[in-house]
Amino acid sequence: MRYALRRLPVLVVTLWAAITLNFVLPRMMPGTPADAALGKIAGQGPVTASQRRAIEVMLGVPHGSLLSQYWQYLKAIAEGNFGISYTYFPEPVSKVIGAALPWTLALVGTSTVLAFTTGALLGVLAAWRRGSRLDSVATVGCTFMTAFPYFWTALLLLYALGFVLGWFPIRGGYSSSVSPGWDWTFAASALRHSVLPAFTILISGLGGWLLGMRNNMMGVLGEDYVTFAEANGLPARTVALRYAARNAVLPSATAFGMALGMVVGGSLLTEVVFGYPGIGYLLYNAVVNEDYPLMQALFLVITVSVLLANFVVDLLYGFLDPRVRR
Amino acid sequence: MAGTPGELGAAGGRRGDGVGGSAPGGSGAPGVGAPGTDGTSSGSGGRDGAVADPQPAAPVVEGEPGGHPQRTQQPLLFASGLDVVYEPAGAPVVHAVRGVDLSIDPGEMVGLVGESGCGKSTLGYALTRLLRPPARITAGRVVFDGRDVTALDQGRLRTMRHRGFAVVLQSGMNALNPVRTIDGHFADVLRTHRRVRGAAARQVAEELLGHVELAPTVLDRFPHELSGGMRQRVVIALALALQPKLVVFDEPTTALDVLVQRAVMDTIARLQAEVGFSALVISHDLGLVLGTADRAWVMYAGRIVERRESAALAGAPLHPYSAALLACHGDPTADNVQLGGIPGSPPDLSVPPQGCSFAPRCWMKEPVCRNDPPERVIGTGTVACHLAPRKLVVPRALEATVLASTAGGMGVGQNSTDGTATYDGRAALSAGPGPGASDGPALSPGAAAAPDGAAWAVRRRRSLERVEPEALVLQDVVKQFRTARRTGGRAGGRADGAWPGVGRARSSTVRAVDGVSLSLEPGHAVGLVGASGSGKTTLGRMMAGMDRPSSGTIRLGGLRVETMRSRDLPRYWQRVQMVFQDPYAGLNPVHTVGYAIGRALRNHQRLRDDRLRSELHRLLEVVGLTPSGQFSAKLPHQLSGGQRQRVVIARALAAKPQVLVADEPVSMLDVSLRAGILRLLDELRRDTGVSLLYITHDLLSARLVTDHLLVLQKGRVVESGPTASVLRSPSHSYTKQLIEAIPVVA
């Protein structure tokens, strides 16, 4: 607990820095992004005064001193009032993001966690049975898999399983024939749609985790404490898991934290290829359409999620390794 | 092939002639453990019969027991014709253990010594079946308690470890799982082997810790919260939890501080006597082994070349290698102190030996040595040398590495409070043997003057240019550190033991150096001794200008370390150079020796081209790396530890320093290499007038190369004076402790 408290200031400061940067950047851009955005949105339909005001607060039309602008901006963020989106006019940005976030978290989050756990477990197994068939197959296979470009995997799966065999739908988050809601038909449809993108993430991530974990394990297996545990006649499982793997996972934990941080923002390619209605796809559309209000909010969401994930993993690390606790 | 059955039998049969102390007189296995167990009075009741529980009738040995005709009892463990190889992928096969026969009786303590790389650990691991690929036992067998352990599968082996053999790994620094509490370690072992859990397990663990003199609170700690000595004690207690009949200790105290080393060895010896297990103590330190073990085996290049009772080996070694190893030890408080060394290094074990493998380093070799020497029985021991038992006279070639320091010479120093007179005494010494300087079996002191044939002889007549003499003067130097909230082994000068503050120290300031004043005159050598954590290195770093003192002054002529700006530091470093402890870390692995020294010459002396090259070769010759052309092209990994340390010294000399600060320059080296480096330092001082601050915890080397000694405890100088008189008549209790901690040979 003391350890967690000691980490907290770092989180607060970095969060503040990210939020402030997001305030400064659009104001430093040449021209006035707010005017550009308002101009584009005006082409879509009528803009209410409060909508106009929100965009000005976020993107910066010089009303009042910088300090008061900053204060307005912070207030807007606290209220979640990011203005309206041009791409999804007249939806407010917060609602657009709110709709996309669960999709990404569910798909990318789950598959990242899955890739890590299976990869790490297989890595432990490969290292424990070093030199065995399993080890050589896993090592060679994963080296190949990690060398294979990410989007190629996606396209290949899409083509083979989706297009040729037709086992899985090739686009979207759910079938257009069902309406979103908490019912079985929708869940089944969403699940079927998530298989291909999930597999892409799994396949491209798993190899790296496996190889990394195997390497860590090989190092740890040479450590005296593993030899000593063996010399004390402890059961093989205890030695492999509690003594070796438990220590080998430490370096991977940090990398896993980074990967978790990338969940929200890092799945752009997959989501675009599969037309998946998540944050990555949203970001793609925002950039393509120069949708400044949406872009700004997305950047904020992505940086904050990276910071939060790192914080959580930091805490986890303190729990995993008594040497950093103190 | 080594020992025939008959010879081995003789090795084992020596039990008849009084093994002093702990050995319970060879009355047969069942008798050994029981009385010892009862003797463990201090709360061992719960340990259900401690280690060696009464066995059923004499164990049945599969096959014939490797020949032990004279035995009155079965050995607890014996090996015959044991061969171990390493088969690393893409590298030549290393034959680390060759045809070893051995046997260990119940309740006895055997020492296994030799330089590093001789195969000691490999043998220890083979005996306990801990070898991992690429190591493999290719021939021979190991019979423990009647069972051939080389044939057991992993499952059987695991159960066998309980009440079988246990291993204590090198210094225990790393033998504990860093993410598991000590309690967790005990729980794992006790649950597996003794089916004890929970509160009962904790109680057993507490008792086991009691045996190694640790408090129960240690159970709640993580390994990193314990000092090195405490960790090693925990490891020993864990090994005892197996209730083993045999414990293999692999370098049990190597990385520990001197005082802790002694305490841990004492604990091992006491437990061994009380509990009655057999012990194999592996060490590169012959002194340590001879001081504790009943019998000693000397290993060289994968073979056991001599096995004797410890006392006999210490008194009159039969194998030239044993004699040479023995000459590397000495009593720093004796009248006449000498140190020998062994030129060269152990052979590459991936090349099959041609005849005796010690021959390249042996001064006694004769044509017959081209044949593999048989292991011959001599008295109660064996020796693998063609010429044994010829009287061993140490030859001139080896005498080159002899450092002699006689009481007569020291007498001068004792009369003087500053080091000057002592320095004169030392100079006189180097010219010839001191009066009455001829005790001990080994090395003649006269040799100091005539190192003919030795590499560094070449340059003795040359002399480096003298530098303007200036003293390095320290006044009331203090260095404070803010400690993190952790107590490792090194913090605060606490060596070992005393658990109250373990790992829970508050953040506070520690005075690593607390008001030290000293003056290092040109051409003098001051020794700084003390246990680890006493502030030696901190003081050395400040003197070398690598740290600033918190208060006090450090002056060298007009230069003052405490107020110096960073851009003036290079000028200081030109005059004061430091040689570090670890010759492996000090050199960049991708740069050749020539590059490393050349760069220092460029930086400090601004030499270029031809002048640089000739100076480079001169320096290499000064430090004895000849032919210099060959050495300057080498990369660090192609050098031995001793050679690397010479490179580091040559690099330090490239600055033409006035002061050399040497921080434990030989502590990481095998004893056989120490004499050479020490001699080099000593000669540099005498020939070039460079002054030397020699930091060490090894009193013997301090006696040999310094004329003045400061004893540091918790950052304070507790005793100082001419080296010989401080060591021979210490007045402070801490100095006495340090002296007592030295293992007594014989």
Ligand SMILES: Nc1ncnc2c1ncn2[C@@H]1O[C@H](COP(=O)(O)OP(=O)(O)O)[C@@H](O)[C@H]1O
């Ligand atoms: N994993 C390994 N692979 C190849 N050679 C090794 C390995 N471990 C040790 N050796 C070699 O085996 C020999 C004996 O090593 P070791 O048993 O550690 O000696 P000691 O314990 O006496 O220092 C050395 O020549 C060493 O280089």
Ligand code: SF4
């Ligand atoms: S056999 Fe020969 S070379 Fe080997 S140790 Fe004996 S004398 Fe020296």
Ligand SMILES: [Mg+2]
């Ligand atoms: Mg070893």
